[in-house]
Amino acid sequence: MSDVAASPSSPFSGWRGRPGEASLAEVNASVRVGGRSNLRRFLSFFGPGYLVAVGYMDPGNWATSLAGGSQFGYALMAVVALSSLMAILLQALCARLGIATGRDLAQACRDAFPKPIAFCLWVLAEAAICATDLAEVIGTAIGLNLLFGIPLEIGVVITALDVFLVLMLQRVGFRWIEAFVIGLLLVIAACFAVQLAMADPDLGAIIKGLAPTTELVSNPAMLYIALGIVGATVMPHNLYLHSSVVQTRAYGRDDAGKREAIKWAVTDSTIALGFAFLINASILILAAAAFHANGKTEVAELGEAHTLLGPLLGGAIAATAFGVALLCCGLNSTVTATLAGQVVMEGFLRIRLAPWLRRLITRAIAIVPAIFVTLWYGESGTAKLLVLSQVVLSLQLPFAVIPLVWFTASRSKMGDFVAPRWMSALAALVALTIVVLNVKLVVDFVSGA
Secondary structure, X not given: OOOEOOOOOOOOEOOOOOOOOOOOOOOOOOEOOOOOOHXXXXXXXXXXXHHHHHHHHOHXXXXXXXXXXXXXXXXXXXXXXXXXXHHHHHHHHHHHHHHHHOOOHHHHHHHHOOHHHHHHHHHHHHHHHHHHHHHHHHHHHHHHHHHHOOOHHHHHHHHOOHHHHHHHHHHHOHHHHXXXXXXXXXXXXXXXXXXXXXXXXXXXXXXXXXXXXOHXXXXXXXXXXXXXXXXXXXXHHHHHHHHHXXXXXXXXXXXXXXXXXXXXXXXXXXXXXXXXXXHHHHHHHHHHHHOHHHOOOOOOOHHHHHHHHXXXXXXXXXXXXXXXXXXXXXXXXXXXXXXXXXXXXXXXXXXXXXXXXXXXXXXXXXXXXXXXXXXXHOOOOHHHHHHHHHXXXXXXXXXXXXXXXXXXXXXXXXXHHOOOHHHHHHHHHHXXXXXXXXXXXXXXXXXXX
């Protein structure tokens, strides 16, 4: 179908096809928006941002931050901060796309590109979700092993049960999923507060680390970890997920309703990602203060970190808090990855199946490779797998970011809700930066640098 000639505000202008079924149809527009005060209106939109924030502190992120903090101290704080700013900008564009067009990013790609291109983008998106799930499944299994002594292989199988948790929570209402995620985030924050208080990090060094240096690009080892942090922070599946879950609110579908929804959705995601930055930074700070400062510069294994924290910080509570936070992160991440898998498959392929069957299929696509890799490697080499999974995510990221930036900068696709030029310019710079870093990483890898 050729581009439709329509008024600038038409949701069908500039798209090759019309929207199909609503994104996450069973929960779309299911959360009532009420109240006259700004606080009540904001609280109505409070929640989706925290589902997205989960992806910025998942177990794969732990592996890269532990490796970066133990090896380079506080030097990669700048990467964590810049990655978070990138995430805030890109997630704001996701909210704008989902609310303005009624399409999530997967549906937008399907309706904007020829079928062969859309199919390739779907394959890449599935690969990104597999890499995400690999990190989350391994992280959750390690958390179960550290706290309860459950073998890693059995822990991996247990994580597959989260699909039933999602089904149960969605049956009673999407707000219950948000409440579950936010509750676990508060537990994670409390755990890190305890650990940082015991680690007593160097505040001056933290502030100094927020200033980027040329060594980030000139040192291949540092670049590898830095790119892993970018991949762990700005995650492809989050872009698909956020553009969908913002549509769970029953906002007015007229222009005024959409403008208000975009305002509150962006506010929600910005605050949530600010919170995620604090947790994300805490992982690196803890590694720098507990390991790098004590000469432990090669700590990247989650199990090793758990074992060392108690003796180094002088108390078993630090190691227990580490394990609890890791388990909560893994549980949260697998829940949101399951939703993202559904968004990607339904959006690209228009698959119409019963909700439970759709989730089982999307979950199987993601978790089967994770189970195979975990069983193959066992407990050894998990850190390398986690860091590698995050670099794979970073390599996949341009294929989600570039379409997002293009769609939201196009007046023919967004109508009156087209992103401001300054926002599109900054987003394009972010996309270019990610592509350049990826090219540099590949060149270093091929040349053996």
